[in-house]
Amino acid sequence: MATLKEMSRKEEILTGGHRLCAGCGASIVARQVLSATQNPVVVALATGCLEVSTTIYPHTAWRSSYIHNAFENVAATLSGVETAFRALKKRGKLEGDFDFIAFGGDGGTYDIGLQSLSGAMERGHDLLYVCYDNGAYMNTGIQRSSATPSGADTTTSPAGRVIPGKRENRKELTDIIAAHNIPYVAQAAPSNWKDMTRKAQKALESDGSTFLNTLAVCPRGWRTAEEKGIEITKLAVDTCFWPLFEVENGKWKLNYKPKEKLPLVEWLKVQGRFKHLFQKGNEEMLEKMQEYVDQRWQKILRLCGEE
Amino acid sequence: MKRVALTGNEAVSLAMKQINPDVVAAYPITPQTEIVQMFSQYVADGQVDTEFITVESEHSAMSASIGASASGARAMTATSANGLALMWEVMYIAASSRLPIIMPVVNRALSAPINIHCDHSDAMGARDSGWIQLFSENSQEAYDNVIQAIRIAESANVLLPVMVNLDGFIISHAVENIDVLDDEKVQDFIGSYTADYSLLDKDNPITFGPLALQDYYFEAKRQQVEAMKYAHKAIPEVAREYEKLTGRGYGYFTPYRMEDAEVVIIGLGSTMGTAQVAVDELRKEGNKVGLLKLRVFRPFPKEELARMLAGIPVVGVMDRADTFSGNGGPLFADLNTVLYGGEERPELYNFIYGLGGRDINVSNLMEIYRYLLNARDGQTLNRVNYFGVRE
Numbered sequence: 001m002a003t004l005k006e007m008s009r010k011e012e013i014l015t016g017g018h019r020l021c022a023g024c025g026a027s028i029v030a031r032q033v034l035s036a037t038q039n040p041v042v043v044a045l046a047t048g049c050l051e052v053s054t055t056i057y058p059h060t061a062w063r064s065s066y067i068h069n070a071f072e073n074v075a076a077t078l079s080g081v082e083t084a085f086r087a088l089k090k091r092g093k094l095e096g097d098f099d100f101i102a103f104g105g106d107g108g109t110y111d112i113g114l115q116s117l118s119g120a121m122e123r124g125h126d127l128l129y130v131c132y133d134n135g136a137y138m139n140t141g142i143q144r145s146s147a148t149p150s151g152a153d154t155t156t157s158p159a160g161r162v163i164p165g166k167r168e169n170r171k172e173l174t175d176i177i178a179a180h181n182i183p184y185v186a187q188a189a190p191s192n193w194k195d196m197t198r199k200a201q202k203a204l205e206s207d208g209s210t211f212l213n214t215l216a217v218c219p220r221g222w223r224t225a226e227e228k229g230i231e232i233t234k235l236a237v238d239t240c241f242w243p244l245f246e247v248e249n250g251k252w253k254l255n256y257k258p259k260e261k262l263p264l265v266e267w268l269k270v271q272g273r274f275k276h277l278f279q280k281g282n283e284e285m286l287e288k289m290q291e292y293v294d295q296r297w298q299k300i301l302r303l304c305g306e307e
Numbered sequence: 308m309k310r311v312a313l314t315g316n317e318a319v320s321l322a323m324k325q326i327n328p329d330v331v332a333a334y335p336i337t338p339q340t341e342i343v344q345m346f347s348q349y350v351a352d353g354q355v356d357t358e359f360i361t362v363e364s365e366h367s368a369m370s371a372s373i374g375a376s377a378s379g380a381r382a383m384t385a386t387s388a389n390g391l392a393l394m395w396e397v398m399y400i401a402a403s404s405r406l407p408i409i410m411p412v413v414n415r416a417l418s419a420p421i422n423i424h425c426d427h428s429d430a431m432g433a434r435d436s437g438w439i440q441l442f443s444e445n446s447q448e449a450y451d452n453v454i455q456a457i458r459i460a461e462s463a464n465v466l467l468p469v470m471v472n473l474d475g476f477i478i479s480h481a482v483e484n485i486d487v488l489d490d491e492k493v494q495d496f497i498g499s500y501t502a503d504y505s506l507l508d509k510d511n512p513i514t515f516g517p518l519a520l521q522d523y524y525f526e527a528k529r530q531q532v533e534a535m536k537y538a539h540k541a542i543p544e545v546a547r548e549y550e551k552l553t554g555r556g557y558g559y560f561t562p563y564r565m566e567d568a569e570v571v572i573i574g575l576g577s578t579m580g581t582a583q584v585a586v587d588e589l590r591k592e593g594n595k596v597g598l599l600k601l602r603v604f605r606p607f608p609k610e611e612l613a614r615m616l617a618g619i620p621v622v623g624v625m626d627r628a629d630t631f632s633g634n635g636g637p638l639f640a641d642l643n644t645v646l647y648g649g650e651e652r653p654e655l656y657n658f659i660y661g662l663g664g665r666d667i668n669v670s671n672l673m674e675i676y677r678y679l680l681n682a683r684d685g686q687t688l689n690r691v692n693y694f695g696v697r698e
Binding site for chain 2: 040042044051052055056057058060062063064065066067068069070072073076077078079080081082083084085086087088090091093094096098115116118119120122123
């Protein structure tokens with residue numbers, strides 16, 4: 001495992017000068033994951049923030065090969081690339097190895113791209129799929145997705161006079177992908193960079209399909225200060241909203257247990273998208289959200305044999 | 308070369324076997340399913356060393372083909388009807404990314420009502436996607452078109468995907484004697500493929516599928532028009548070489564007894580074989596009728612068609628799909644455009660027929676010819692006619 005110093009000296013695959021917002025978590029996730037690569041890389045992107053902001057023709061921010069196809073099909077697209085690699089290598093037209101990495105936001109992964117992702121995982125292509133989950137369709141202007149936490153105020157689940165933001169709980173995609181019985185599935189956060197890069201490396205070294213679900217702050221959508229992103233991500237981890245765990249060949253393992261599990265409100269109160277929940281009358285909503293996180297955390301502990 | 312009895316699906320999968328593509332990504336759908344099945348068997352038996360991706364949908368079949376083709380692989384898929392409709396979004400991306408993917412389409416009606424039988428609504432739904440579209444009258448043509456499609460698609464300056472159409476069930480499931488090439492002959496004809504740009508060229512990384520806005524998008528589209536012009540040139544060049552190899556000639560279209568014809572039918576697919584018999588019958592009675600079987604629908608051979616049809620008094624245009632514009636089918640619309648303003652412009656009449664696999668036989672076609680002969684003689688005929696339907 002490379003040290004931080006070594007990684008910092010590695011040439012960046014995603015260069016600076018791209019047009020993502022200041023404080024965007026997606027580029028931090030991408031850079032941490034890519035710092036773990038050891039072969040030439042083909043990056044594939046689902047339509048989304050990371051895609052539109054890094055390849056505005058005639059420019060590209062990618063030093064590696066890169067393909068974007070459409071919104072819902074990055075997994076299928078990269079499965080074609082990976083298959084072509086095997087076909088051409090078998091026929092002696094290519095040598096060496098590649099790392100194949102797909103990036104998709106939560107919209108492109110949890111929602112519209114779920115079928116394509118599930119298909120690619122089931123077929124076992126040797127690729128890593130990284131979801132940067134910022135909890136809404138941020139690229140189109142903060143619409144709710146199935147990854148949006150309950151209670152969040154988004155432009156399609158607005159906090160109104162009658163409805164206090166998103167009413168449904170989020171989908172636990174990491175568990176769904178773990179049910180595909182692929183070699184490696186993990187949940188990570190850029191606040192815990194060492195854990196993130198270790199997981200990316202482990203995923204890339206595994207034979208077959210691997211999946212990394214990462215929490216990516218969106219200062220616009222979360223309504224948070226640009227410079228506070230990593231601190232806020234750390235709160236998501238310490239409140240157990242975003243547990244860090246891995247499932248290696250079917251075995252669940254907890255990677256981080258907060259010394260003191262913080263109340264969920266510590267994470268909620270720093271974000272504008274949850275501001276309305278602190279108004280009088282919404283106490284029940286906050287309780288329900290805490291209850292959901294607690295149940296989820298208990299389930300993770302149980303699955304990881306930590307009880 | 309040998310003569311064998313094959314269904315259309317068998318002929319297509321044999322062509323795919325002989326091409327031995329690097330990657331095939333496909334999903335089953337009636338009436339294309341047999342192609343996927345037979346190709347799977349070729350893979351399982353080691354008769355090809357293609358990497359076969361059993362995708363979970365047609366959308367992913369095309370998406371994976373795009374990924375494979377962008378990686379420098381020779382990529383193929385096949386589909387029908389709703390499967391093609393599901394691919395629609397990514398078909399545009401394949402064409403605009405200039406990826407020479409080959410796709411046999413076993414033509415079938417689009418839902419609803421759900422129907423598994425032949426019409427051309429699937430192919431016509433994708434007519435503006437930027438794909439080259441070839442149509443086949445029978446298994447022989449389907450086989451020959453698939454092999455030629457590789458060369459057309461990969462021609463310098465073309466680099467466009469090609470769809471090879473064959474009528475569902477009528478061609479796909481009917482057995483015919485056809486001439487097939489030896490495997491080596493096919494390999495020699497198609498040659499090896501090296502893409503100019505590949506995702507897997509580690510020394511020359513490339514960005515495929517960027518965002519291009521008001522400042523560059525239009526140029527990408529304009530270049531596709533140029534590529535289609537090159538395709539128009541490449542199609543007869545490839546056909547000439549193929550004729551040297553097989554003795555079977557192919558053009559943009561095939562005229563049949565057109566020499567002194569006053570009434571001509573033009574159309575696509577298997578019905579054109581049936582129409583030949585009708586022409587023979589009517590010629591026996593002394594009627595000056597002819598037939599134009601169109602093979603290349605995209606790019607549309609506008610000048611050649613205008614020349615061929617100039618001076619013919621009456622042309623019946625057979626469409627096995629409707630546009631619901633109220634102004635007839637897709638071929639009718641294109642031909643009207645081509646002939647508009649031309650000298651010695653024929654009178655055009657449209658017959659929309661055979662939707663959802665409704666049978667069309669020799670006597671039906673003779674009936675259509677008689678309507679057209681009467682129109683030539685001054686009788687009134689609707690511009691757009693729905694033939695063989697309860698109205």
